Amino acid sequence: MPVRLRLAALAATAAAVLIAPTAPTGAVGAVHVEDTPFPPLTPAVAAELDAAIQRTLRETRVPGVVVGLWAPGKGSYVKTFGVADKATSAPMKTDLNFRIGSETKTFTVTALLQLVDQHKLSLDDPIGKYVSGVPNGDRITLRELAGMRSGLYNYSEDPDFDKALLAGQVFTPQQLLDYSFKHGVQFAPDAKFDYSNTNLILLGLVIEKVTGRSIQQVVNDDVVKPAGLRRTLFPTGAEYPDPHPQGYTEVSDKIVNATDWNPSWAWAAGAVISDLQDLRSWAKTLATGTLLTPATQAERLKTKPIGEIPGAGYGLGVFDVQGWIGHNGSLPGYESLTVYLPEEQATMVVLLNTDALVDGQEPSTLFGEAITDIVTPDHVYPGHKVTAPRPS
Template sequence: MYIRTGRNALLRLAMAVSVCVAALLPATAGPAAAVPAPGASAAAPPPGSATAAELDRVIRRAAADAGVPGVIVGVWKPGQPRYVRAFGVADKNDGAPMRTDLNMRIGSETKTFTVTALLQLADRGQVRLDDPISKYVPGVPDGRHITLRQLAAMRSGLFAYTKDEGFQHLLKTQPHRQWAPRELLRIAFQHPNLFPPGTQFDYSNTNTVLLGLVVEKVTHCPLRDVIRDLITRPSGLKRTFLPKAAEFPRPHAHGYTDFTPDGEVADATDFNPSWGWAAGAMISDLDDMRSWAVNVATGRLLSPRTQAQRLDAQPTGAPGDFYGLGVDINHGWIGHAGSLPGYQSLTVYLPAQKATMVLLLNTDIASNDENPSTLLGRAITQVISPGNVYGDASDQD
């Protein structure tokens, strides 16, 4: 937080706020549709519920097999009692149990917010998805031929800074370091592009960091303020935000990672997520993510035309998996997964059944080379949607 005193400083602050407010006023077509926030997490379903009992069993088994300390699970399906449970521990030191009301880091689910902001600006006519990134950010390799659409779809060919060995070393040895977006891009741009834009899929945080800068340039506001004013506030997401640094509101779960110099497990709770910024730094909770899952999948903040473009997804190369504009479609489930040291998340919606699933974990440690969030998502959907099993590697379609 920056605090300045004096009349001139206050005047400058007031002017900056007024500029942001003006830039973020709803488009003339009317404000984005408000999404009522769900109430507090409900009690568990009736003890006699066969589905609930089966979910209890498969979640406990999958979490134990993957070595997950704790997980928050929410499943909502029309005509069935909602399933909201917490398993395991939030703190391995004192054994504090996981709770359904904890704040959690959501990693790459941040991408759904950043790209939604971009798509809202497109709806307002302030950007065009087929604009080249060079129009907004100078110095991008081949930037005259890489469009905003290709960045949002992970088809730009730009190198992912997270794959740079020097960056990985710094992230392991200096986990509390504050990173600036331009630093991250400098690392990415030291590497040649992987392929001509639009020809392949390659998941890269570099793409979304660039889109965050586009949103800031067009609105003249910090990205965190744009997300608040255009997305979380109209959607009633009261506990979802993009932090400036490592701030983490209580109550929250401790997170555990083996992304360390020696590969030993460490408490990553206070690691600084600024290295993810527009691509992976946000914080939320179960109830907010339940609402957001429906919002993303149904396009409540976007025009029907723009939502259709968002969901015009292309294959990623993984079985049954497609990627649209800042959104993943996996065996029919629409949403996104997130991962950063100490935490993983999965927030998805299945339109065919109007079903929602949210998982929030306090570890990112892989099990048999798979994300624990994928393992849990697969186990749960085998019970609730056997025709649409999330992360089903056996589906070769």
């Protein structure tokens, strides 16, 4: 199958971006919530989760999974299943670093929104103000890019891009845009929702132009640090800090090791690396808007229906599915899901070392569904039949 980023369960892959080293006016510094003691779930509920996750592991044929759940009034559950390395049978562990794919988008758009708070740009600015040569660039706004409503073709669905990725090419942002722009526009701005990594490459370029710094510097210094994240990184190349699991993807119906594939092809749409406890903290920071002013956070959470997923909407670089706010990620070798449920102040993080679909479904979504069906039955994170092309 072609190598493509897909709409992983609701969206896919993630990135990081921001500007000033301090939080914007009106925002409060984040607290790393891993430092807060948390009682465990009752043995009965934990046993039920064990059984559900083990069953899902067998059904999805995922090598290994890390699961974290924290729900006030119910308790916490942090556990690993399966292996981090199929060759050595090394077990999955809770302290491993993971490539988090499209969860990167939550960092990138947070960076953009901080610039809004600093009055350095407006969400209603046309992208043509910052980047030349964009089809419909005088009409497509930054808001429409962040909300996946631009109408720009997704470069990661281009057949020539597939071939270059499999050949090991290292991409520049402009090369990624070239794959998109040769297709022109798919529909008028804001006409509908259409998940496209092209949107986030453009927003990354906007952030670099406005700040005068690289996207890596902006994300690492102005988003990651103020959020109190200790093991989250927007890499400059293919580096992947130890310890980390091996990641497995599917190419032409064969499973291959994609651990060291260079994430340049995902850049501001999907290159960030993180771990369980940092993502636990980030989930609440993202959903509650700690790094933004209340007004800007309110703009971020104005979701519009995704359409094909009941009870799901997409805001600005974030989704709301049955009350769970956050994002998922998928790139060759890895999948992730990080969400926060404000109604119950609950957090769920799922990390996998494969992105191979199961009967057209994202394995991360199947784990999320199995977990929430037990712990938050009024807010079940739904499974979804994927129709968008997948990376393999």
